[in-house]
Amino acid sequence: MMFGISPDLEILLQSADDLPFSNQPWMLVIAILIGAYFLSRLIEWGGHKLLDQSDRWPDDSINRIFFEEIHMPLYVSVALGGIYGSLSVLGFVESSYYIVGAILSILVVLWMRAATRIGSQWIEAVNATESDYEFSPIFKNFWTILLLIGTGISLLIIWEINVTPFLASAGIIGIILGLAAQEAIGNLIGGVSLYFDDTYKTGDVIILEDGQRGTVTDIGIRSTTVLTRDNVLITVPNSVLNSASVVNESAPQRRKRIRVPITVAYGTDYQKVEEILLGVCDEIPLLLESPSARVMFREFGDSALLFELWAFVAHPFSELRAIDQINRLVYDEFDEADIVIPFPQREISFLDSEQDVPPQQPVERTYDEEGVEPSRDESNN
Template structure:
């Protein structure tokens, strides 16, 4: 401000104010025209974070230049009664840039998430960014209005300790969500199975919890702290294909080649079974009442498993019936002894030694 005053010293006060106002209006107009000139090239840049940032700071930039010129004009006048208006102008500038900062950060994270699936956890950082910008803006407004923030900082320290004890679970969920992001455990759309047995597709990832949509179309909300400390099986990573194993038993004496041929034929005809990797049939061993086989096929998504298993089982039953292949059930043979000498010595039972 002192350098500006020295530069304008040769002019009268009305002329100084006029020069400052004209300079601020001219600078704002240049910024506005420049923004309109480069706007088409910015909008044509698809998937650019720079495009989002430039679009959000364009309006606050030229408005801030004009408002700051007005502020400097009031400073040149130097009347104490104008201090209120100066604080109002600076507050307006802070509010403008707070709004621009929140929108630029949020939209940039959305842009990143849309074009890079690795950043599916962006909603957590979007909320964190918004909170940080609001806190910084609040401190800036206090400084603008000459409010001493030292007592507030001391109170904030005590309040932070109390809040930490009172909101341990919420903080644990937040920290757990951040840990899940850096571990890259899952992202929106993945099909996960929890340690408790619950499973579903990840539909939303928030600061406090993660929401799963189960195959029964029911939403389950799981705290992030629980997910961070439990075993989570992601059946959609590293790829969404999943191998399923279908156990099948046939009676002893059935030809292995015939069973394998029928099962592979069924796998090739059932909708939902992927041709690659190819289905295989494994002879798992000899059971008490049956020969144990296993049909292994790949499906495109874990949610298709119930339907594919149902279709294969139906076809197996039909094909085995048409080819006279028996599907056995557990059997036990019981032998009864008819021994006339089983009772001796006054009717007392005789036990084998």
């Protein structure tokens, strides 16, 4: 039969004659079920008690994640183990094909589910800490797929499903899938390449090749999702990003330097201009104190002195708001200090009436009887 009793269990059952109720199997079954029930409840209660009283483990601790996910499959396994033992005492293991198969299938699914959740939450916990190791969300998908494959293989083994016909046609199926899934495979390889190249990670602000700018919200097996400032989601295939030019404004550090051009009229005290600009930076909370702001005297323009204010913001998306506040305060400060901001001007001159060009003399023209002007030679004749 499909399900046999393990050697260890056979030895245990052979020594059952020395146990109480050995001559009364139903009493032994009841004792096993009661013991399994109380043991499973004890494990459940102890797990909750341990998690509730463990203040030294934060909510995102790997230890807490492990115990939260493992205690439920553990007490369910004990309960199902009691049922399996009861069936073994009654001699139903070899005859109860579907019951035992269902018990083992439930155990496999429960533990694979726990392993999937532990792996996924562990990756999120590692990414949330200030660690040198950071895993892309794509590895969560790989971990899930790997465990799903393991679950499928385990269930096939439990139910003794013959996979030889599937293996015989695996070559042909592989060729068909390879041709049909070229784009998907390209996206998968592109996602892995982007991770190992450290092009970007979740939360980074990137600029795509077509000029779209947004925050990376998810890196999947097939594509990367970007959320723009207009709250629009853009899904880009990984193969496209792998072969395109991507600007990461959050790397190597999330802070970004902004450049604000400033022009003043010739004759303005440049030291006064620098003092005003640095004072404006001190009044804006969006600008970082370190690195400090700087004022650069760029060049002598055609009609103005050209300066440039350099400052840093904590996040790339703070750039436009910071520039807006700088421009408003600079305009007010320059107005109070009587500093002129030059702008292009155009002069238009008009000629006097005495200098007007005299009108042309009228020309006398003659026409024949049919109203046609004769040619120059005929009129001379």
